[in-house]
Amino acid sequence: MNAPVLLTHHRTLLALCLSLALAGIGHAPPAAAATQVVTPDPRVPPASGTPCVVQLMSDQPFSGEGEYTTDNHFTYMPPPACRPPWAKVVLQVDLSSSRHTVVNDIGISLGGIRLFHQAGPRYDAPASWHAERDLTDYSRLLTVPHTGSYWTLKDPENIDPGGQTSAFTGSARLLFYPPTTQTPAPRVPDTVVRLDGSTPVRLPHNIVRAYLDVENAQPWWYLCMPDEILGEHPNLIDVFAPGDQLKNSIFPHETACGGGGFREIRVDVDGTPAGVAPVFPLLPADPSVNYLRNALNVPTPTLQMLNILPYRVDLSPFSGEFNAAGVHLVSVPGVLLLYLDRNRTFVSGGITMNTLNGVPGEPIYTSTLIRNAQTKQLQGTIRTRQSRQFEIRGFVNTSGGRINSSVRQSSTFDNAQTMDLRGPHQSLGVPVNKLYEEVVSLQSTTDRTSRRTVGTTLLGTDVEHVSYPLAYTYHMATTSQDIGDGWTIALRNGTVTTTQRWLVDTDHYRPSQGHYVTHLGESFIGSRTHAYAFWDAGLRNPSTDTHWQSVAEHRFTDNFGSCFQASVTAQNGAVASTARGTGCPGGHNQVRWFAHPDGSPDSLGWWH
Template sequence: MVPEGFVRHRLAVAVLLATLAGSGFVASAHADPVIGSNNVVVADPSVPRPPGQPCVVTLFSDLTFTDFNTRPYSYTPPAACNGRWAKVVLEADFSVTAGRQYDRTASLWLGGVNLYFGTTQEPSATVSPAWHVERDLTDYTALLRSAGAGQAIIGNVVNSTYTGVIHGSARLLFYPATAQARAADVPDAVYPLGADPVGSTTTLNTSTDKLARTLTLPRNVERAYLDVFTQSQSGDEFWYTCVPDAYAAQVQECGGGNFREAEISIDGQPAGVAPVYPWIYTGGIDPYLWRPTPGVQTLNFMPYRIDLTPFAGQLSDGTPHEVAVQVAGANGYFSATATLLVYRDAHAQQVTGSITRNTLVGQAPTPTIGSTLATASNGDISGDITTRLERKFEIEGVAQTSHGRVTSTVTQKVGFDDVQRFTINSSTYRQQTLQRTWADSVSQHRIGSVLTTEQRQRFNYPFTLDYNQQLASDGSISAATTVHQGYHQHDERRLFGMSLYAAEVENTVDSADTLAFDASGALTGHSGQQSAQTFVFHDSLGGCYRTSLTTQAGVLASYSAGPGCPDHHNRVSWFAHPDGSPDSSLSPGR
């Protein structure tokens, strides 16, 4: 039997959402960029805000990054907004002076917890790019209730060759809860993985390396989630083009294969998987591809959230537990960080329970490799190398809570499908990458035999890369590159089998450019630069965001915001997540 109070709470949520369905929208606040500008421009939405004035806490202002030292800062909660918050938003602004500089990894931390993770835009001799990023940190409210130490990390080299100096500022905006914007349903505790008490990433060079932390959690854990970032670096930066070692020399590519996937474990037991997104940084493959529009999420990564709620009873037993992340296929290397979010049962001092089913155990992340590569008598090489893996698993756990006996089940289907197509002869080196990564998951919670809440999510990461290098009779070389990146996300929440909320996010970037080299290998120029980005969000409450842009020859050629939305305006609810950031609150209205 479902407790009466539990039913009343969920029905109240449904009534609230019905009320919000026709109101609470906020229009896009930023002005359209200038056509012809060569500054950074993206179609991504900003984080929507509730009504009212926020309290602002500055983390740092106009810091310069010229070396690999961290930049420490201190944080104190806002005294003027010491009540409950409807939303918390991180805003950061970065720039780099004109000159020569690599793209750099950027991250912000507080008390060991990651607040922001991304990379920087490369400058040129004549362009000093500046860009703005935002992240919804509402789910990290428990961390932000206390003062703490933080640091900004952007490792950079400035000398006579690499001259670009990076600058940055960051602040937190706290929106007080009001009658129009109720307090957020947030986790009760936030735990960083990793050993650094202030914060930094962990290097995972191989599949066996672990980002791990042993924690003794409260004895009344009701729900748990893990936000995971896995960023490719160094030899793994272009992991999506690599091939198995057996073929690397033949096709002149990096070895180690191209399957990558984050594996999550608790006390050594598999607990879930997170797909790895093929981010391309602004110096990647051909830097002109990403001026002025970078690839999908390049400047602002989104974490992937794993539902660990089936382990709630096990995590509540009062003993230490290891929570760990590994990257299957890592080959020197991935930077990883993760944050554990815990909801507690306010009406129970002790939650008990255990895992009752885990079919992920024994399913090793070992892809199937195939090849049609053939070498002709004259040495020409052509054919495909394929890499495929698909798994389906179910993890179920029971927990005795103040609501009764809760059964939590996470069912996930994950897949990876990759084709590396090669054409190699005396005048041509062409590699075509056709890749798709996907993850479908369903999280269900039952009290007794009654299905109460359910969340369905679907992620799809299509990626294609065509690199076509041609050698002319005079020894000069042209290298034409086209890239397609996609990020597709579907989210749906159900209450007692009825759809409560659904949302779709679709972000695509298409870029093309051709580099020219003389017979000595020196770059002589480039041509045909063009790109297009389209970002679409819509939800079942009438929220709509549609923005698209095109670039040509390194400047913004067109920009359109709102077409296809009511009144041709982008309008989303203040509590929505149009950027695709994770949200595990029981009600989308928070």
Template sequence: MLLGGVAQAAPDSSPIGSANVTVADPTVPRPPGQPCVVQLFSDDTFNDFGTRPYGYAPPTGCGTHWAKVVLEADFSVTAGVQFDRTASIWLGGVNLYFGTTQEPRSNLAPNWHVERDLTDYSALFRNSGQGQAVLYNLVDSTYTGVIHGSARLLFYPASVVAPAPRVPDAVYPLGSDPVGNTVTLNNSSSQMAATLTLPANVERAYLDVFTQSQSNDEFWYTCVPDQYAAETQECGGGNFREAEISIDGQPAGVAPVYPWIYTGGIDLFIWKPTPGVQALNFMPYRVDLTPFAGMLSNGSPHTVAVSVQGANSYFSATASLLVYQDHGAKQVSGALLRNTLAGQSPTPTIGSTLQQDSSGNVTGAVTTDLSRHFVIEGYVDTSHGRVTTTVDQTVGFADTQTFGITATDFHQITDQLTSVEGVSRSRIGNFLSGEFEARFRYPLHVDVNQATESNGDYSILTSIKQGYDQHTGMSLGGFPLYWADVHNNVAGSDTLVLDSGFHIVSHSGQQATQNFAFHDSLGGCYSGSVSSANNLVTAYSTGQDCAGEQNRVLWFAHPDGSPYLGDSLLPW
């Protein structure tokens, strides 16, 4: 296969000095050639709690198998006052985009651009359908910011230098809305589920999962178990969250929950002009369900479900099931061989060193820890032999909430690390045909130090660091084929002053930095950095850590951290 490269250039003009949204994230790399464009909606106004429906028809003149499919969306909000809002785009019940919005200022109407690689969803786009944009927004005399948005799909025709990858043959949404919307998961028992009768020749299956914290759960990562809530003056319900995937009630996989911080979160000034990690554009987590492929092909209906362990009102969730079929057989057979995830309860270990002295001062820490290792294995008898797939994974969660509380001061430090170490191995007979390794780390550090001033005001110094670290690697026949690393880190701080009624009086010392880096084994490189102070961009660079200080990413790579398991880099 010929490999084309895409050199990613810096913006036409420097953003230094701007107060508008500025991020270090890469765009989706594109193959050569002119794309066919399908406009989904254009300059829609979001000023109420209604959806914005649209009709979709496949592009003409681009065939039905594409080298790449990319969603582009542009949003803006008028100057004034407005909360961060959740935005999503759907087609036929399947999620195309999920994220939140930037908050405006009285004299600033920010705008921003997002992209998502949807090549693995190509089967969805071959037929006409109904879609909708969902962006609920309250506009009244207090909350005046009106949000506008446009979105389109770009279809890049396949060519000799950019062949169409093998993509899933079918995409199935989880959820109850046939056009598309999220599902509310209020507690650990709440489920988002779909009962499906799948084709009789499924050979691989994956689930793309989004779980977004809302309402009482928005700041779940700072909460403590109920028994410590009053003493620490914090939210109860604990801080362990994890998405649990099941098939017919049997545990089938785990999806970690990312601690996204939205643009109004904790201290809204930290995120102007650079939002937190993925705040405007969430990345899904892909779960390998291939060990269940033989069972899913038996002609019976099967229920695929997602829940969030620890949910405490509430999480918004959506998921899409991606299915590959055996093109050489109408019927396959198989079975699940072992599943050590079943029987492993997602119940963390809680520890405490909290102490309270005679004056009522509280010091110490609350810890929450859980680590699970599991193996899920199954086989499918396909037209190219018996394929046995083993998913071997360790998921970890470690959280420490440290407190120093007096009558006039409240100091809380959150240190949290969610981690995944996993590998999926496929064998045809005794031959190791494919191996996919994936490692994720979600570090989070939040330091909030609140002091009561002599005039009754509250001074709150907040420092936040969050990261998204991903390593993926593929091997064929036991020989390394490809690897890629993604690192996205944001750090910022600010001091808020609130009056006794908790109204904002002032803020000072805002500063933030985002660093984004991507490298892969084929020489692909992307680096970007943006810094701000007093809510203006003070530094911006791109390509600084790449050869010749030039970003260069191969067109089929995923520098943004989006999932790519099962694309053209695998031969079957």
């Protein structure tokens, strides 16, 4: 029979290295001109006028070994020609890679506060890409000098096929727009505080509103299974299980991730539950690091891969608690944004209701997994469900009267993981076919309503609906055989397909100005089937992609006339077509300067 690519658990190092190279994780091809990565992501809309530009770094290598590399520093100085307040502050980042490298993520920080983060894109050929972020809400951070850093996170257990140092080079700059009549300076948070999740911080005593930006995009968790199910069905732990535990190493690990297929971020303030953030199901470049490399990010990356955006938790009901004497501990890393009473140095207050306190919100797992003892087939579905509702109310006695703040939030979560495993965990002397397939159908929605009042007067209402639906199929077919002092696995074909969406609808109401309504719809649909190389009559037949295509789209509208649409269609690893402005008036994109078409948190600071 044809002898497919072999991945061998064997004492012979040479045979292992050969098999890994054939599997497609050897050295990258010679360097060539970088290809510009095409995405449908919108640019941050500029304010009017000419901005002052502060260059943070220019064509700097993201070098270093092992863990976070924080030895790459730069010095930031505020622009002398553009003094605060600013109408807008925009971060622009340009990155490029010269070869394939194994990097989990890339970031830029200033004064210990993360300004930019992306999920380590992996390209075999040289590539370059651009990203932007609206940092207007972080203006207070930028009014004084700081030391900044740029870094990558590398996994020391991974082999970097291109070498032992990072192949990424980057430039970054800040654009400061002076206020004009058309684009005035917005009200921004008065204090920006770095939180590491474990160190108490000392805060001002005149806080009237508080928000926490948390990074909520994480890969792989939606493929994980409860620990008790992994214990009951150990063959779920396999060399070909999807996930980042499959290292680019000489001896690939048998693995699958535990902890269950549900994640959320609960925020505690001084030990009291204060808020919940949903976790975005980030799709990494490699569904299986060793065997389906670059299946989803070439040529168009998945949602948020190149620019991970934070989720903003409203902690305003806890403003009075923050004002109490002493230090305060917020349980998760993030950026705390505080609005202060500028007419008082101390503002009293407290919590009047908290139905989140004492409610664990643990998910419910059910399983229909059944293993056939004769056929060695394991089939069934692991279902993970969670639903919660809570309301938190608090008050602060400000110079303008007692302000009451409330946050009502409800969420639903449903993750169905259908498993189909065929063949023995390890063969017994004869070649046998094996299959590892996991199909995920995930629905995650969060609805939040925040209100602020003084007596019977409504100061504002903010309504947000967020949804993260995901359909995902991972399929790996192999042949396994015991060879006496080890065993071989022949790769035959692998498939990954996904439909990923990100939906955000908001309705912000201010009595003096009415409603501001926005809609964001972002999607990535991709599929790739890879047939592996094999030897036939002494000749090598190359690997082939029998089905490889993707479509990425971004759409944003608001009731002030903003409309943005862009899409990228790819076929066989190359961009086939692009579209911009489809469905917008006149077929053209037009976005108001204050809008957040990328879906980043919006403080509505332009609405005083």
